[in-house]
Each structure stands twice: as structure tokens, then as C-alpha cells.
Amino acid sequence: MPKPGKRKKMEAPSPKILVDYSPGFLRIIRSKVSCSLANEEEVTLQCYKLNVYSTGGFFSAHVDTPVDAAQMIGTVVVCLPCQHTGGELIVKHKGAKKEFLFANLSADQAKVQWAAFYSDCVHEILPVKSGHRITVTYNVIRKKPSRSESGYGYCKNQHFFTGQKIKADQDAALNNIVADVLKITEKRRKQLGIFLRHKYTMSALAEGILKGLDQVLCDGLASRGLTCHFLTILVQEKENLPDEYDELYRDEEDDEGRVYAFSREDMLYVNNEGPKPQHAAWKAMEFIKDWSKGKLVVHRKETDAENCGNYTQPGAVDQLYFQSTVVIGIPESSDVKPLEENRGCSTSGDADDADVKDEESDEEDDEESDEEDCERR
Ligand SMILES: O=C(O)CCC(=O)C(=O)O
Ligand SMILES: [Fe+2]
Known part of the structure; x- marks a missing residue:
């Protein structure tokens, strides 16, 4: 009804x-x-x-x-x-x-x-x-994955399907992203997680068949010698409190919002069906919340979330889409292919210079939302 x-x-x-x-x-x-x-x-x-x-x-x-x-x-x-x-x-x-x-x-x-x-x-x-x-x-x-001949995905546009194709093994923007990733991991010697642009069910992420530019990103990282694996996560977003509440409620630690691994084991624990999972390695990881062509954004301005999503039964985790990340191992310098090899063969032609930002993004804000409050078809 x-x-x-x-x-x-x-x-x-x-x-x-x-x-x-x-x-x-x-x-x-x-x-x-x-x-x-x-x-x-x-x-x-x-x-x-x-x-x-x-x-x-x-x-x-x-x-x-x-x-x-x-x-x-x-x-x-x-x-x-x-x-x-x-x-x-x-x-x-x-x-x-x-x-x-x-x-x-x-x-x-x-x-x-x-x-x-x-x-x-x-x-x-x-x-x-x-x-x-x-x-x-x-x-x-x-259908079951059978990778394209080149082994590298491509897609046309970040959101919908207009615009020029971006190829994972060639695009200059990916060189810039990899350069940024290396800069960050070299400096801080931490594992790095990059938020994927789309959300995934846990099974889809396990299959590793990604959507659009996410596949391009991961193929691009892999083709340059970086090892990647995937993780579904929960993000505790920073609340935009009005000024008068600021001093009362603002907790210094909350300023950045926190990221938690969220696996099937966590779901079982939340539903009182399993033991509390350990996340030992979790603290030693850095996250990049947004990436687009040639630009990594470490923090992003959070805006009002429209509550919208799908309901599911407790435990029915595969009915839900999760924010997901690709986690990049700390590379040994010999693992990574020299970036010069790839330079100058961009097919997109409109890649901006890499720009690692530590501040809020001036990009368009994310209109996606908590997937909670509204029923699906
Ligand atoms: O009728 C439409 O255009 C879309 C319907 C739809 O979103 C759905 O059935 O889930
Ligand atoms: Fe629909």
C-alpha cells in the first residue's frame, strides 16, 4: 500500500x-x-x-x-x-x-x-x-565480471553519462591523484582511505565491480602499482549547530566527524547477533573524503542532509547502500610506477592541476543523504 x-x-x-x-x-x-x-x-x-x-x-x-x-x-x-x-x-x-x-x-x-x-x-x-x-x-x-581487454575501466562523466571519456590508465588527472596520494602517505606513513563517489551494498563492494569514476580511480591506482582494498564505513557527520549552541555542545574531537569501519560483523553486533568486533588498525588511517578530476579534498563542507533512502529488516544488510572507501596500502617507493611514464597522454583534456586541500571544499555540496527516513518503492 x-x-x-x-x-x-x-x-x-x-x-x-x-x-x-x-x-x-x-x-x-x-x-x-x-x-x-x-x-x-x-x-x-x-x-x-x-x-x-x-x-x-x-x-x-x-x-x-x-x-x-x-x-x-x-x-x-x-x-x-x-x-x-x-x-x-x-x-x-x-x-x-x-x-x-x-x-x-x-x-x-x-x-x-x-x-x-x-x-x-x-x-x-x-x-x-x-x-x-x-x-x-x-x-x-x-553479468559476472570479465574485465575489458585493456583491463582498465573508463567512464564518461562523474554523475551521469555525458561528456568525454576518462581512461584509467592514461588520464592525467589520475596521475595527479596518485601524486597526491604518494605525497600524503610518504609524509605521514599512514594507510590512506579515499571515499568512493558512489555508495555500495556490502556484496557489491566485495565483488569489486565499481560504478563509473570509482572503477576508473581504482584501476588507475592499481595500474600505477598501488595496492587497494575496499571497506564499507559509517561516517559521523559534523552537526551544523547554531552559534548559540556552539560553546555548550561543541566537542573539539567532533570537529572533523569520525569514520568507522562497518562490516557484516558490525551489523551482527548491532543486531545483538554477534560479538563486538575489533578495529585495531583503524586509528592509523587517514581519509580523503572527496576526489574528482585532479583534486583531492581532505575535508568537505557538510550541508543539510535530505533524509532519504531505503528501509530494511534488521540484519538485511545487503539491502542497504553504504558509504565506501578504497584503502591504499603504504607503498614501498619501488612499488609505484614512475608517473612520468603516464604524463602527457590525457584523453580528457580538461584535468585541473592536482590540489590537495586541507580546508573545506568549494565544490558543489553533496546532496546525498542519510539513507534512513524514507521508504523505497
Ligand atoms: O516512474 C518513474 O519514473 C520511476 C519509478 C521509480 O523510481 C521506481 O519504481 O522505483
Ligand atoms: Fe525508483
Whole structure:
């Protein structure tokens, strides 16, 4: 049953006729999605649900619960031709926002419109103003990994799929990132964790098949001789207290926000189903919270979080997306390939100079949020 305030639409599991129906346009969508979301690995589109929004119908901000925690990477929405106005699909990721307005062409029976996005992107449907908006959603399931020939991923854009390709083994921005990583690890002799741009279920992270630029980052680090492993984490965000509360409540130690490892063992402990896990090595680690082309940001300005996400049963950890990091071992200097080898062969052409920041970021703020308060489809 729809919950008031969360969604107002009718939905049904895809009828068998839709599941079995494999029109030509699906093949085209699948190949485009494989290129743009899956580093050209093969994907299947699994028919999931039929949504009917009448006038006033909407769907509040949510992320899609993965049906296959290890392999599901995204969602495809196909809008069937049926005249309506309003009903914009808004997709957000890390401060970027993309609006899909299917209404304008909705009366054209010859047009099937569609959108695709990574499953950890928050999305919502604004109220339909007239007519009926009918969509079919597909889960994008990645087939078992078989790395591309070069062994290095690439992707087109940090958030959605426009723009130039960035190649992991060539991009100058990655050279800059690696140079920054080396500077930090050399100076402080600490393990270094870099926050991934997307969130992952624990199983997906264990599989190590990452989304978009995250895969490019990890391939880029590995191709330059750095050893990496992955970790799901919880981040205690700094609260923005009004000035008058500042002196009363501000705890010096809280200033930076804290990062905790969060594994299946931690989840069991939280649910009173296992012993308290040890995190002995944890203190000796430094975190980089944000990275983008050619720039590492050690701290980032935190902004209001929109509470939005998915619910799950206690213990059902694979239904949740976690902030995740790649952890880089302290390199022996001989492990790392000379960066000069890679210089000058950028395919992106728009990499900024590396800039290791110790202050708040002036980048767009992260609009992602705690994944708690709102139910998923
Ligand atoms: O109808 C749409 O455009 C999207 C529906 C959706 O987000 C969902 O079914 O999870
Ligand atoms: Fe959704």
C-alpha cells in the first residue's frame, strides 16, 4: 500500500506479458546502458515494475533497493507513450541534478522515452499535472565480471553519462591523484582511505565491480602499482549547530566527524547477533573524503542532509547502500610506477592541476543523504 506523503500512484509487479516482451528498443537501451553505466561490460535488464501515475500522482525521493545486492548497478525507467503533463523525474548525485521530462513527447505514439541511473542515486517523480504517466522500471544487472581487454575501466562523466571519456590508465588527472596520494602517505606513513563517489551494498563492494569514476580511480591506482582494498564505513557527520549552541555542545574531537569501519560483523553486533568486533588498525588511517578530476579534498563542507533512502529488516544488510572507501596500502617507493611514464597522454583534456586541500571544499555540496527516513518503492 502506498504510504501518504511518500507516493501516490498505482504500481504492480510487471505482468508476465511485459516480462516476456522484449521489443527492439530494449536491446538498444541495453547496449547504451552497458556503455555508459557498466564500463562496457554486459548487462541484462530485468523487468521489475509497472507504475501508473494519474493526475496528482508522485513518488517521493528514494533510492532503489537492490534485488541482487552484488550485481545490480542501476535502474532503467521506460516511459510508455501516454499523454500527460508534469511528472518530471529528478535524479541527484553528489550535488549534480538531472531532470528527465517525458511529458513533452508523451503524446507521440512512436516515441518510447527512457532514463538510466546508478541505483544509489536519489530520485523522485514530481506530481503529474494532467493525464497518465505510465512507466516500466528495469533493474540493470551486471553479468559476472570479465574485465575489458585493456583491463582498465573508463567512464564518461562523474554523475551521469555525458561528456568525454576518462581512461584509467592514461588520464592525467589520475596521475595527479596518485601524486597526491604518494605525497600524503610518504609524509605521514599512514594507510590512506579515499571515499568512493558512489555508495555500495556490502556484496557489491566485495565483488569489486565499481560504478563509473570509482572503477576508473581504482584501476588507475592499481595500474600505477598501488595496492587497494575496499571497506564499507559509517561516517559521523559534523552537526551544523547554531552559534548559540556552539560553546555548550561543541566537542573539539567532533570537529572533523569520525569514520568507522562497518562490516557484516558490525551489523551482527548491532543486531545483538554477534560479538563486538575489533578495529585495531583503524586509528592509523587517514581519509580523503572527496576526489574528482585532479583534486583531492581532505575535508568537505557538510550541508543539510535530505533524509532519504531505503528501509530494511534488521540484519538485511545487503539491502542497504553504504558509504565506501578504497584503502591504499603504504607503498614501498619501488612499488609505484614512475608517473612520468603516464604524463602527457590525457584523453580528457580538461584535468585541473592536482590540489590537495586541507580546508573545506568549494565544490558543489553533496546532496546525498542519510539513507534512513524514507521508504523505497
Ligand atoms: O516512474 C518513474 O519514473 C520511476 C519509478 C521509480 O523510481 C521506481 O519504481 O522505483
Ligand atoms: Fe525508483
